[in-house]
Amino acid sequence: MEPGSDAELIDSVRKGTAAAFGQLYERHVGAAYNLARQLTRHQADADDLVSEAFAKVMNTLWTGKKTSTAKEADKPQARRGPDSAFRAYLLTALRHTAYDKTRRDKRVELSDDVTTVSGADAAVPFSDTAVAGLERSLAARAFARLPERWQAVLWHTTVEGLSPVEVAPILGLTPNGVSALAYRAREGLRQAYLQVHLAESTSERCKATAERLGAWTRDGLSxxxxxxxxxxxxxCERCRALAAELADVNSGMR
Ligand SMILES: [Zn+2]
Incomplete structure (x- = not known):
């Protein structure tokens, strides 16, 4: 772990250094507000969401620490919360907090339609709608199979659209290191994506369908x-999801 990287700061928080959480806060509070403002109408609600999301993540990191001995805390399965993908974890916590609040006490008014973010909002680097769509898709399942460090680099570069220079301090790498890691992570995602498709097509009927779905999508079958x-x-719901996925790929294919 490089000094000052998210992974190192998270590790320090787990070891009880509260100041490390302050550094994580400084680094990610801007992104948290970008999302909070997309999800709510009022500044006070955005403030609440941001502080609750940070509190949840802090609590998760600490609970993981307290419920295990120091020796056990070094084992990944005894830890809770992120190891390096702090921002992805934080923003997920924030989104869940917003939805919970709406359901529970109607205290937070969600903006009319989070999916129609446009105009000035479109310039916000983080787009929740992209993630919402991603969560439902096979690509999300492929993403979930990746090592956390690959998820983190893909999140910052591909989802948030940050440059390697901007991502470098977050991951504790040089900009070239970020580019190399992003390259490996994208290739890893492609492989995992294909693997997810295979894993989904287990039965014979599904296999027969999956083999012809490409042609079907392009109207190429008898x-x-x-x-x-x-x-x-x-x-078959699985194959329908696969077909929808291919239709998406097809419409985006040049
Ligand atoms: Zn099927």
């Missing part, structure tokens, strides 16, 4: 094959 594929899609 009438008979089209009917077979569509009959299976009627009854």
């Amino acid at each position: 009438k008979r094959e089209t009917a077979q594929v569509e009959a299976h899609l009627e009854e």
Whole structure:
């Protein structure tokens, strides 16, 4: 772990250094406000969301520490909370807090439609709608299989659109190191993405459908094959998700 990286600061928090949490706060509070302002109408609500989200993450890191001995705390399975992907964890906590509040006490008014962020808001580097869509997709499942460090670099570079120079201090790497890590992480994501598709297509009927879905998406099947594929899609939610995914890929493909 490099000095001053998120991973090192998280480790210090787990070891009881409260000041390290202050550094994490400084580093990520801006991104937290970007999201909070997208989710709420009032500044006071945004303030509440941000402080609650930080408190939750802090609490998670500390609970993980307290419920285990020092020796056990070094084992990954005894730890709770993030090891390096602090911002992703924080923003997820913030989003859950916002939804919980709306359901529970109607105290926070969510903005009319979080999915229609546009105009000035579109310049905000972090877009929650992108993540919301991602969560439902196979890409999210592939993402979840990646090592946390790869998730962190992809989050900062691809989701938030930060440059390697901006991400370098967060991960404790040089800008070149960030680029190299992002390159490996993207390739890892591609492989995991393919693997998720395979894992989803276990039964024979699913396999037969999956093999022809590419052609089906491009209207390249015979009438008979089209009917077979569509009959299976009627009854199989997994393959429907796969088909929707391919339709997305297809529409974005140049
Ligand atoms: Zn199927």
